[in-house]
Amino acid sequence: MLLPSAAFMSHARPRAVARWLLVVAALIVAMVVVGGITRLTESGLSITRWQPISGIVPPLNDAAWQAEFDRYKRIPEYAAFNRDMTLTGFKAIFFWEYLHRLLGRVIGLAFALPLLWFAVKRQIPRGYGIRLVALLALGGLQGGIGWWMVASGLSERTDVSHLRLAVHLVTALVILAGLVWTALDLMQLHRDRLATPARLAPAALLGLGLLFVQIVWGAFTAGLNAGYAFASWPLMGDSLFPAGVPLTGTLVDAVDNPVMVQFIHRWLAFVVGAALFWLAVRATRRGSRAGFVVVGLVTLQIFLGIATLMTGVLIEVAVAHQANAALLLIATVFAAHRIGIRKAFV
Structure with a gap:
């Protein structure tokens, strides 16, 4: 029974x-x-x-x-x-x-x-x-x-x-x-x-956390139309950060100023990429192919982000950038889950 x-x-x-x-x-x-x-x-x-x-x-x-x-x-x-x-x-x-x-x-x-x-x-x-x-x-x-x-x-x-x-x-x-x-x-x-x-391992927490922060600033970029601020890369106009931009010197700039929002979004991408690369390596060592997918998608995402800027936010490129972000999140979850699997004790 x-x-x-x-x-x-x-x-x-x-x-x-x-x-x-x-x-x-x-x-x-x-x-x-x-x-x-x-x-x-x-x-x-x-x-x-x-x-x-x-x-x-x-x-x-x-x-x-x-x-x-x-x-x-x-x-x-x-x-x-x-x-x-x-x-x-x-x-x-x-x-x-x-x-x-x-x-x-x-x-x-x-x-x-x-x-x-x-x-x-x-x-x-x-x-x-x-x-x-x-x-x-x-x-x-x-x-x-x-x-x-x-x-x-x-x-x-x-x-x-x-x-x-x-x-x-x-x-x-x-x-x-x-x-x-x-x-x-x-x-x-x-x-x-x-x-x-599965548990959320430290490498997974870092990678997913930074990815979500980048997504937040991506939403700020879209909501403020900050992608139109500068259509050049890696410089914003003639410098890394343009002169003469009115700033308050507070955290409000990072959220409400379109130029600062674009600046954060474009360079935070590489910090996120490094964290996801580390997560991908950990997942690959655990026998998961998701790590390779994460590396491929994060590389594509950076190129799509640059292309979005340099095409003046061409709608097809910008939509591909957002769609790839969702796919990158899924791949990251796969990699994060793989390193968080715990073997059952019998």
Whole structure:
């Protein structure tokens, strides 16, 4: 006769749960890409209301489109930059924001419904239910954070707060990292029923921590349009740091000054690269190919960042830069997880 815990584990399907989580992770990568396009095309304020349920239905006739356009005309962005916009032009920016929100709803359902099914079937391994519910709750919070970000640009500002944009992006990537890490734990459990969750080793903590700091400054760069400040590299104009830039001499400069934000983002990349290279070496020594992927992606990311600057933030290059950041995060999680695996004692 099986004990209750053994009976529970006999129903558990860690590999199936892991595969589902990786599918959701792929959807989040798509969400990050669409979010980047939404930001770069200045489409984020085209929908001025938050309607989690009814908002899934887009305007279906000319009157509904005109009403949506009229609401957009009331916000500062339209008055400042888009007074000559036609209804056709509005539909173009509406598309990207609508797609971004629609993907958010799809991801929510793609996570919540299978989670309920796995729970009912008792196929979630013991100890993982709370983690999955926490990720679901964070995903729900992300929807609120998204509206909180959009709301910052609807009354007094002509764009969204770069601070709120950073919170929105980082939350999405924390969820992405959490899904991938949990999937890897579950795959390890599938291979060895005595396996315990991987720990976060010091090299992993350093690499992931610095990568997230760089992502924050990347969000600041996007939110402040700091990428347009200087389209040259390695110098900013004629010097490493341009003269005559008004600075307060406080930490505010690092967050709010577009020139300083671009300076930090462009040079912090090499510090992050060094930390990830160290992590990659550690993972390779543990027999993981993820280390090679990390080195390749971080090199590509630096080149894409330079190309983004030197092309004047060409949208295709900038979107590739953001998409590669998400892929680099996934590869880093794989490497970090590998060095954190602990062998079970029998």
